[in-house]
Amino acid sequence: DAGITQSPRHKVTETGTPVTLRCHQTENHRYMYWYRQDPGHGLRLIHYSYGVKDTDKGEVSDGYSVSRSKTEDFLLTLESATSSQTSVYFCAISGEGRGTEAFFGQGTRLTVV
Amino acid sequence: AQSVTQLDSQVPVFEEAPVELRCNYSSSVSVYLFWYVQYPNQGLQLLLKYLSGSTLVKSINGFEAEFNKSQTSFHLRKPSVHISDTAEYFCAVRGSGGSNYKLTFGKGTLLTVNP
Numbered sequence: 001d002a003g004i005t006q007s008p009r010h011k012v013t014e015t016g017t018p019v020t021l022r023c024h025q026t027e028n029h030r031y032m033y034w035y036r037q038d039p040g041h042g043l044r045l046i047h048y049s050y051g052v053k054d055t056d057k058g059e060v061s062d063g064y065s066v067s068r069s070k071t072e073d074f075l076l077t078l079e080s081a082t083s084s085q086t087s088v089y090f091c092a093i094s095g096e097g098r099g100t101e102a103f104f105g106q107g108t109r110l111t112v113v
Numbered sequence: 114a115q116s117v118t119q120l121d122s123q124v125p126v127f128e129e130a131p132v133e134l135r136c137n138y139s140s141s142v143s144v145y146l147f148w149y150v151q152y153p154n155q156g157l158q159l160l161l162k163y164l165s166g167s168t169l170v171k172s173i174n175g176f177e178a179e180f181n182k183s184q185t186s187f188h189l190r191k192p193s194v195h196i197s198d199t200a201e202y203f204c205a206v207r208g209s210g211g212s213n214y215k216l217t218f219g220k221g222t223l224l225t226v227n228p
Contacts, residue, residue, distance in 0.1 A: 031214050033216065035218075040122070040220065041220060042119075042203060042218050042219055042220035042221045043157075043203065043218040043221075044218075045215065045216070045217065048214070048215060050214060056215075058215070090156060090157070092157075092216070094214060094216070101147060101159045101162055102159075102216050103159075104149075104156035104157040104158075105156055106155065106156045107156055
C-alpha cells in the first residue's frame, strides 16, 4: 500500500469553528489532492497541489483553503465550518509520469454540528 | 474541461450473472481512463486503467474495460460476479498531456451482488 495517512480519521466540530485536516505521504509524490465524498455526488475535487507551495482550486473550493509547505504534507482547512461541509474527505497522491494513478488515504469523516 | 458520466447509480445483480457498469467521458484532450473500487468504509483502490494501445484492459480479479474513442466510453464488465464484488465503482479521467494532472471522477455506481 502507498504510504499515505490522513488525520484525524473522525472529527466532530461545531459550526463556525476552523478545522484542519492533514494528509501525510511517505512516497515523495509530487501531486496531492483533496476530495470530498457525498452520497449521490461521487468524489468532488476541492484543491490539489502540483508541488511545494503550488496549489490550485478544484470544483468545490469555496470555504476551503490548503497549504503545502513540505512535499510530504498537504493540509486542508475549513475556515469556518458549516453543516454543508459534513462529509468524508479523502486525500490522494500521484507521481509524475505517464498515466500514473492516484493512491488514496482511508478518509476522514467530518461532522459539523 | 473534462467530465465523467456514470449512467447507472445502482446495479443489482445475482451471483454468477454478468454485469456491465457504464461510463462516458468528455474531454478536449487525449485522456487516461481509470476504474476505482471502494469497499464499505474504505478508501479507493485502482481496479484497472487505460493509457494507450490495446483498447481492452483487464484486472487481476476478472473485470475488464474497453476504451471506445468514437463513443467516448469506458464501460466495465465482468462475465460472472461474486458476492465479494459488492462495492461502489468509480470511473475517472485525467488529461494525458502537459500539466493536466487533475483527476475527475464520476458519481459512482453501487454494484450489489445478491445470492
